[in-house]
Amino acid sequence: MHQQRREFLVSFVVLVSSAVLPLSARAQDKMKIGVIGSGNVGGAIGASWVRAGHEVMFSSRHIENDRKLAADLGGGARAGTPREAAAFGDVILVAVPYRALPDIGRDMADLVDGKVVIDASNPFPNRDGEIADWAREKGAGLASAELLPGARIVRAFNAIGAARMGSAYREPGVVGMPIAGDDAEAVAIASELIRDVGYEPVLIGNLDKGRYLVPGTALAGEHSAEEIREIAAGLE
Ligand SMILES: NC(=O)c1ccc[n+]([C@@H]2O[C@H](COP(=O)([O-])OP(=O)(O)OC[C@H]3O[C@@H](n4cnc5c(N)ncnc54)[C@H](OP(=O)(O)O)[C@@H]3O)[C@@H](O)[C@H]2O)c1
Numbered sequence: 001m002h003q004q005r006r007e008f009l010v011s012f013v014v015l016v017s018s019a020v021l022p023l024s025a026r027a028q029d030k031m032k033i034g035v036i037g038s039g040n041v042g043g044a045i046g047a048s049w050v051r052a053g054h055e056v057m058f059s060s061r062h063i064e065n066d067r068k069l070a071a072d073l074g075g076g077a078r079a080g081t082p083r084e085a086a087a088f089g090d091v092i093l094v095a096v097p098y099r100a101l102p103d104i105g106r107d108m109a110d111l112v113d114g115k116v117v118i119d120a121s122n123p124f125p126n127r128d129g130e131i132a133d134w135a136r137e138k139g140a141g142l143a144s145a146e147l148l149p150g151a152r153i154v155r156a157f158n159a160i161g162a163a164r165m166g167s168a169y170r171e172p173g174v175v176g177m178p179i180a181g182d183d184a185e186a187v188a189i190a191s192e193l194i195r196d197v198g199y200e201p202v203l204i205g206n207l208d209k210g211r212y213l214v215p216g217t218a219l220a221g222e223h224s225a226e227e228i229r230e231i232a233a234g235l236e
Contacts, residue, residue: 030054031193034089036082036104037096038066041120041157044166045093045197050077051169052196059085086111091189094148095120095157098135099128105147113150116186118193120157122214141180141210152186154179155210156194156201159220168198176200176225178232180209200225204232 031054035046038058046056046069055076058066066079086092086108094104098121105112123132123140135143141155156179157165168175177199181187191201202225204212209232212219218231 031189032088032090033057033193034080034085034087034092035059036085036092036094037100037121038069039095040162041165042093042095043069044162045095045120045157046077047073047166048169048197049193050075054193054196055088057085057088083108083111086115089115091116091118091193092151093118093120094144097121097128098123099131101144101147102131105149109149112148115151116183116189117148117151117153118157118190119144119148119153119155122158136211136214139208139211140214141207144210145182145207152181152183153207154181154183154186154190155207155213156190157197158213159215159217160222164222165197169196170198172198173200174198174224175222176202176228178202178204178213178219178228180204180207180213182206202228202232204228204235209235 033049033054033056035042035056035058038046038060046058050056050073053076057078057080058069059080059082060066063079063081070077070079080088082104092112092115094117096104101121123135125132141153145153156177177194179187179190179201187203194201212235219228223231
C-alpha cells in the first residue's frame, strides 16, 4: 500500500474512532495530571478532573494544604511537591501568580520539556510586578512559552471566574473556553480535559493570540462557544 494511502486510512480511522467512541472508551480518558498551584483555580479544575476519573497530583509551596485537598477529594487525588507533580503529570496545569513562572520554568525545565502544559496564570502588574508588564507587552502566550521552554503550552481558563469552574460540569458545554496553542496534539488533549471540566473549548489561534487570553479583553468573561467564535473573528 502506498505510504500516502496508508496515512490517509490511519487518519480516517483515528477521525472516525474519536467521533463515534464514547469518551470513556478513548485512550486518553484516564490521564495523569500534575497541578502546580492548587488555589482557587487549580483546586477547582483539579477537583473536576478527579471527578471525571483522572489521577491528579496537587502541589504548591505548602504541601499540607495539598494533602488536605487531596484527602477531601479522595479518588484519584494525591499531593506532592511541584517537582513531583510535574514529573507525575502527562499533562500539567500551571495556576500560580505569574511572578512564580520564572522560578517554575527554571526549577522544572527538565520535567516540563515536551509535556502538555495548560497555562491558566495571568500577569497582573500590581500583583506580580515587572514580569507582568513584560508579559502583557509580549502577550501572555508567548511570554509563558519563553518562561517554560520546551513545554507544549495551551493557554486556557484565563479570564473566567474561578468560583464557577468547579461546578461547570453540571451544565456541560454551555460556556465556551477560548484557548490558544501552537501544538495541535497538545490542543487536542487540553480540549478533552477542558470538556471534562464542563466548558466547550474554542481555539482562537496560536500562542501569539494568548495576548487576548487575559482578563480585560473582549474575550474575558463567560460566553458561549458561538459568541467566542464571533468575538475571535473580529480580533487582529
Ligand atoms: N481566581 C480567578 O478567578 C482566576 C481566574 C482565571 C485565572 N486566574 C489566574 O490563575 C492563577 C491562580 O489564581 P488563583 O486565584 O487560583 O490564585 P490562588 O488561589 O492564590 O492560588 C495560587 C496557588 O499557587 C500556589 N503557588 C504560589 N506560588 C507558587 C510557587 N512558586 N510554586 C508553586 N506553587 C505556588 C499557591 O500556594 P502557596 O502560596 O502555598 O505556594 C496556591 O496554591 C493566577 O495567575 C490568576 O491570575 C485566576
